[in-house]
Amino acid sequence: xxPGERALAQRWRFCTxxxxxxxxxxxxxxxxxxxxxxxxxxxxxxxxxxxxFRSVLRKMSTYCRYTDKRFSASQVCAREVxxxxxxxxxxxxxxxxxxxxxxVTLLSDKLIAQDCVTRQRSAEDRRVVCLAITERGQSTxxxxxxxxxxxxxxxxxxxxxSDLRQFNRIFQHIxxxxxxxx
Numbered sequence: 001x002x003p004g005e006r007a008l009a010q011r012w013r014f015c016t017x018x019x020x021x022x023x024x025x026x027x028x029x030x031x032x033x034x035x036x037x038x039x040x041x042x043x044x045x046x047x048x049x050x051x052x053f054r055s056v057l058r059k060m061s062t063y064c065r066y067t068d069k070r071f072s073a074s075q076v077c078a079r080e081v082x083x084x085x086x087x088x089x090x091x092x093x094x095x096x097x098x099x100x101x102x103x104v105t106l107l108s109d110k111l112i113a114q115d116c117v118t119r120q121r122s123a124e125d126r127r128v129v130c131l132a133i134t135e136r137g138q139s140t141x142x143x144x145x146x147x148x149x150x151x152x153x154x155x156x157x158x159x160x161x162s163d164l165r166q167f168n169r170i171f172q173h174i175x176x177x178x179x180x181x182x
Contacts, residue, residue, distance in 0.1 A: 070114075071144070074099065074107055079116060079141045082133040087120060089130050116140060 074097065081096050082088060088096075094104040108131055111117035116137030122128035133141070156164065 071140070074103075075111060075116075076141070076144055078104075078107055078111060078131075079133060079137050079144075082117065082131060083138060083141055087130045087132040089122070089128055093131060111137070 077097055078093060081093060090104055090108065091101065093108075094101050097104065099107070108117060108119070111131075112119060114136075116134055117131050118134055120130045120132055122130055156167075159167070
């Protein structure tokens with residue numbers, strides 16, 4: 001932080017928003033707004049939503065550590081895709097997971113070493129390599145899914161059905177917005 005920014009930070013509340021860099025803001029609780037240094041306004045609920053969303057994302061990033069420390073989130077997602085779709089080409093798995101081919105190759109190597117996935121050559125074209133989930137992979141996926149359901153159940157415990165429906169509607173809207181940004 002530069003010396004001038006330090007003085008500004010003492011007068012204004014200091015916060016960092018994802019993708020927006022550093023913002024100095026002054027909160028006016030009577031008007032329910034937050035002013036940036038440059039004079040434009042952000043509504044207080046929007047700022048609070050961004051901060052809450054960031055906190056939830058941080059909590060969710062540690063989510064896989066709660067379910068099973070042996071597997072990364074990508075490994076769990078790959079198993080879920082393979083379980084749902086059966087044998088799938090590596091390129092299709094990369095597209096589904098939004099990962100590069102090199103990342104999926106590394107991911108598949110780890111899953112094969114754990115005996116959770118097998119590589120198979122396509123019957124139509126020997127150049128095409130497919131992945132399929134093994135019985136062990138399905139078994140560990142069931143265990144992880146049970147733990148996930150327990151954790152999510154604890155996180156959402158006590159919320160009325162009306163709040164859960166609104167929560168689902170809001171997250172569907174956020175997901176739709178996120179897809180347009182990609």
